[in-house]
Amino acid sequence: MKKSHIILIVLIAVAIGAIVGSISDSSTYADFDKAFSNPEREYHVVGQLNRDKPTVYEPEKNADLFTFYMLDNNGVEKEVFLTKAKPQDFERSEQIVLIGKAKDDVFVAREILMKCPSKYEDGTPEETPAKASI
């Protein structure tokens, strides 16, 4: 067997390994029902903040715990424990992606991604006070 063949085989093997590895490491977008029926697995759960329920952040007790209620895209509501500091501008979020797993009655999120409306939205011009005259 030629060296180039060995290299080719190794290369293909690693490439397949990378594909398999990537797919097996990939998470799944899920709703709360799925996440709570598989509490041992980590999921990405997409949803919205329930603004009618309180959000609690008491840094004097634990700076790394922030709790709130989220509605997933099916409207299922769960309490969420985010094990990080409260994100700046949390209340403005339009959509939330949580990364974490279910534990008992709460969803314990390790990571949070937020989409704020203004971030992507195209603004329209408003009348502003006249420019300083030159």
Add this chain to the structure above:
Amino acid sequence: MEIQYLNEHLWVGQVGNVFVILSLMAALVATISFFIAQSTKDVSWENIGVQSFRVHTLAVFTVIGLLFFMLANHYFEYHWVWYHTSSTMPIRYLLSAFWEGQEGSFLLWTFWHVVIGNVLIYTAKNWRPSVMTVLSSVQFFLASMILGIYIIDFKIGSNPFTQLLREHPDFANLPMFANANYLETIDGRGLNPLLQNYWMTIHPPITFLGYALTVVPFAYAIAALWRKDYRGWFKPALPWAYFGVAIFGGGIIMGGAWAYEALSFGGFWAWDPVENASLVPWLTLVGGAHLIMISKNKGSSLLAAFALIILSFILVLYSTFLTRSGVLGETSVHAFTDLGMSGQLLIYLLFYLVLAIALVVWRYKDLPKSKQEDHLWSREFWMFVGSLIFMISSFQIAFTTSIPVINKVFGTNMAPPTDPIAHYNSWQLPFAVLLLIVMGFTLFLKYKKNEFAPFFKKIFIELASSLLLTGVVGVLLKLQNPFYLLMLFASTFTVLGNLSYINSVLKGKIKKAGAAVAHVGFGMLMLGALVSMSSSDTISSNTSGVDVSQLGDDFSNNENILLLEGDTLPMGGYYVTYQGREKEGIYVRFKVDYLKKTENGYQPQFGLKPFVQLNDRMGNVPEPDTKHFLTRDIYTHVTYATLDPPKTQDEGFKELKVETLAVGDTAYATNAIMVLDNIFRGTGGKELGLSESDIAITARIKVFDFNTKTHFLQPTFVLKDSSYIVPVPAENESLGLRVSFERINTENGKIDLKIEESKAAKRDFVIMKAVIYPYINLLWLGAILTVIGILFSVYTRIKTSKA
């Protein structure tokens, strides 16, 4: 009736649009002329091509010039100007504003291509018509990106000369446009404050020059296949390819530096999709450049060289598609919005992909094959292996980053890995280890056959000393992860091996040292990355003294600290104190001082001012502040702060709550935790003016504040003459806390404790994270050395080829 608007400068847009069309047409004429010139060897066609490219150059420069003119004069009648600037924007952000949007970044890209094209016109000699055909065709596509016309329903390009009120669909019929003099009342949105940063002035042009440089080796490769001159392109393409490696790499590391300085994730690389998108083509370019060198010197690896060089350019297009099409939307924090041009980008990408594959397949039989195998112990063999490692590393990153694209294409519902950093590291770390080991010894091998024994003798000392150093440093840094140790060994070996190569083989002949210097730099970069990240120490973790582990294992990831204004807390060998905030424009800066305890009390060492930028466009953006020392950095980031500081004028106490407690029970106040330690028959009756018949019961309460100090409060409950009750409260002034013993339940021994807090006690606070990154300067120094090393070897190569 049509309104006659006042004070508009519509001529700029009209002139601009003429030049937009001209640049597109000139690029098309240049493409066709160069194509015919190459096919017919007719010099007059080549001259037309050159002239057309000059017209194209002029048109592009004019468009850019007009746009800067519009920006500088705040012509808000143009949507693009209105969108990216405001009349109050400082002039130094003019450049950032120019390339904030897609139109500007495509123009920046076009600009570099134009510059490169004009250099090629003078240097490409007999390659000129073929190479310029490819480049001019790319320019045709890029020029169409700012066209802004509709063909049926398909939008082609986004035009920066679009008028705000007449042509932009979102703004038609707004009431303000009933005013003929609307320009008097309007101001621009302004540059996104996040980009009002000096990094945004230098990082994009460098990165885009890197992007642009991939087109040159690509054009040469396509031209080579076209002309059936499979070897002649190595020499002219090689310096361009390495120049691209240096500039593109420099752009990426600048992005890392910007992230490290200004973004809050902590660290210089987060495997974010946008970062990955730029890293992937760079990796293939590095592989491709080395393969060209092997092919040039030895004649093997021809097909691989073509593949990687072509792939680098295609991947630059793919990377643009990924970041600009909005497909990454849910996975990345800084993906861009879709301006409706993703279809166009895709066509552009597929055109070159299909063209390149077709050419390679067509010419495959014709490609010269090397007759004999590379010898195992030869420079070309290990350079080839190294290039393949670059390729496979790039493939792995590209695949995982493309998960959202795979979902779109195959209708799957995969989410990116929940812990991307761990995922990528688990693959890239082994690749890096292999690569660095190969890099450590390959230069010691000559091209063609080497005997193993003398070669091994040359690298033995470096191998042994790297092993020794790994042991020592590994113990010092307490590295236990075997992969980290391997990486430590491999990067040390690269550094030592290449240093020794410069010293012993080149004997200090600095002219030839470019490659070795670049390899030393790359080894240092990896070493710095490994040490600074693996031994980073989050010093802000759990110093609060409040035990939160009772909440379960999931709550152990304590990395934030609560700092009340004026308090001094121990943290990582320092004492840290929050001195309050200052507001300056849209910036709220938090003053954090680091102190050392000495005999004369606390001595300030340095102060940092992490801040929050009040950004109504992106949401409020926190930015860390970092103290740089030679051997380590202290990164300090405010993760949370109330943006309106609490008022502190109030006086007196307000009741917080009444708690019923047994001995051992805990009660919480806002800034303290109290445990009922004991209840005992009070003493000190005299001071309270008690007589024999009175009963005094004292509660001893242990109070923990968040400075980990323990205080005691002893409120007393007095039963006077067995009939009426007099509670004697206890106060702690520094905590602003007052507790009163209100009642005792004789049956179960529980007491009622009233907790009051001083109204002035609600002090300002920040939640802060602080991390020490040791030896991160190795990384920056390594990056600079790498770039200098490559540029130097490019320089000597050009110089010797001219001589």
